[in-house]
Amino acid sequence: MTTTRRRYLTRATDLSQVPAVAAFLRRLDLGDFVPEGLVSHTGRNENWSGTTTSGHAVFVKRLGGDSQDVRRRLRGIIAFEELREDAPGTTPRAPRCLGWSEEDALVAFEMLPLSRTGAELADAKEFDEGHARQIGELIGELHGLKPSGRVRLDASVPSQPSPAAFEALPLEIHRASSAAELRAWSILQQDTELVGAVEELRRVEAAAATCPTHGDLRLDQLLRSGPGFHLLDCEELRLGDPARDTGAFIGEWLHRAVATLPGPARNEPAGAVPADREVIARGARELHRVRPLVRRFHEGYASTGRPVTHGLQLQSVRFAGWHLMDRVLAQASQSSVLHPVQRAAMGIARTVLLTPEALLTTLGLKD
Ligand SMILES: Nc1ncnc2c1ncn2[C@@H]1O[C@H](COP(=O)(O)OP(=O)(O)O)[C@@H](O)[C@H]1O
Ligand SMILES: [Mg+2]
Known part of the structure; x- marks a missing residue:
């Protein structure tokens, strides 16, 4: 080993x-x-x-x-x-x-x-366009499965993102949350535009043509061994909106792009948020690297016969924004202080959720 x-x-x-x-x-x-x-x-x-x-x-x-x-x-x-x-x-x-x-x-x-997971390959900078295409095919094959009579798939909608949590955190979550997580939630809860964007995501999800979805897709849930990737950890398998999975793939790369953003400059106080413009410029450079991966993922997905409509892409981007927000909240749950990079990541996730069309253009998914 x-x-x-x-x-x-x-x-x-x-x-x-x-x-x-x-x-x-x-x-x-x-x-x-x-x-x-x-x-x-x-x-x-x-x-x-x-x-x-x-x-x-x-x-x-x-x-x-x-x-x-x-x-x-x-x-x-x-x-x-x-x-x-x-x-x-x-x-x-x-x-x-x-x-x-x-x-x-x-x-x-x-x-x-x-075997190595997609996350390990990405960490080693060995994740390539061919891998992205293979994962697109894998997810397309999953979404194309037709449940027969004996398979009882959970058809309930996943609990997150819950617009209700944006209004008031349930007491049991409040009790179990770290200081950084509570701080993150208080920022989210004051943001009425963001709440509106989450409601829109949920509305589109409720109206989506459903298919079997993984429901908890991340790069560490994909294991490469032998000729290709294997899907792991299907505990959240559901009949659901396909954009949850396709969006999670994009969201993973957003999260990785954001992780490369700088913390505060050396002469700034610890709580300083890096200047928006600088963060966005760096983010845009990083996103440029992600573009071909997302494009090849969609190519693989479409090759299985799954339709890649504008509506699906738009909803994928919304879910990518939520995925990023969710990853930041998970990180915050492990710390006492909300780090400036996490604040910046929340800002990016917000922008993605509010203006999904703009990210579609940045990612080259729109002509
Ligand atoms: N069948 C397998 N063969 C080899 N390694 C595996 C296998 N299944 C999972 N793993 C490794 O174990 C990790 C955790 O597995 P996973 O099923 O995702 O569990 P968890 O529910 O704890 O996330 C994976 O990220 C992968 O590295
Ligand atoms: Mg897992």
Whole structure:
């Protein structure tokens, strides 16, 4: 294993503390994990990857959270398996699911060898236009799947972005929020134009022609192994607005572009916000790099027969804006002070949500 790969690993929870995993693997006839070489990847849930005494390469994850939510997310994973099994034509590539246990909140997949996520490739500056096109195809294939009678896909609309949260944060979220997150929310809540833009996004979403969507797309949910990318982590799979996924791809690159923006200059106070014009100029330069990736993504998406209409592109950009805002809020939840770069990112996300047409032009998606 290379040192670069190590960066994306985390300390594995001692499996003797989680005996359900060994029992689960045995029930699936997969043997026991061999302790040598067992690793855990960074992720929302606990996970373990390694080879077993019976020679299988296995990735196991334990879904965290309350039992109702675990059941919902497990249902998403199972629905994805059923969708793929039932599809007559090309199905989106994904690691084979080896089994699950609702009682123990465990799910096992084949472990993909020599794999790297889209985020790892992007960090190493190795993410290229060919990769963008392959991911466009993968998402197009997912969106083109037709749920048969037995597959029960969640058709509810995702909870975020909730215009209600822009008016008043629910008490339980307020209690769990960091100072920086509360500061971010107070900025958002005073912004009536932004609230209007979020309402518009939700209106268009409610009227969209739905299809199976991943619902939580990020570059670390795409694993490249062998000939192409595999789709991971289908816990939020839903019948929904396709622009959520296509927008998330754009949003990931916006987020990366913004992460390169400078903090305050050395002689400025810590809380200073970099001058808007400077931020926008740098942002525009970074966006220029993103253009071909977004274009090739759409090319791959369209090659699967999915329509790429002006309406879809516009809504994708709105979702990209929300994706950026959501990533900033997630970062803020980890810190006490809202960093100037985060403030600047919120400003960019706001502009994208309010004037999606302008970003379409910047990204070269409009003639
Ligand atoms: N089948 C697999 N083979 C190899 N690595 C995997 C596999 N599935 C996931 N990973 C790695 O583990 C990470 C977390 O997996 P994921 O399913 O996204 O879990 P989480 O729900 O915790 O985000 C991924 O980003 C990837 O690096
Ligand atoms: Mg994940």
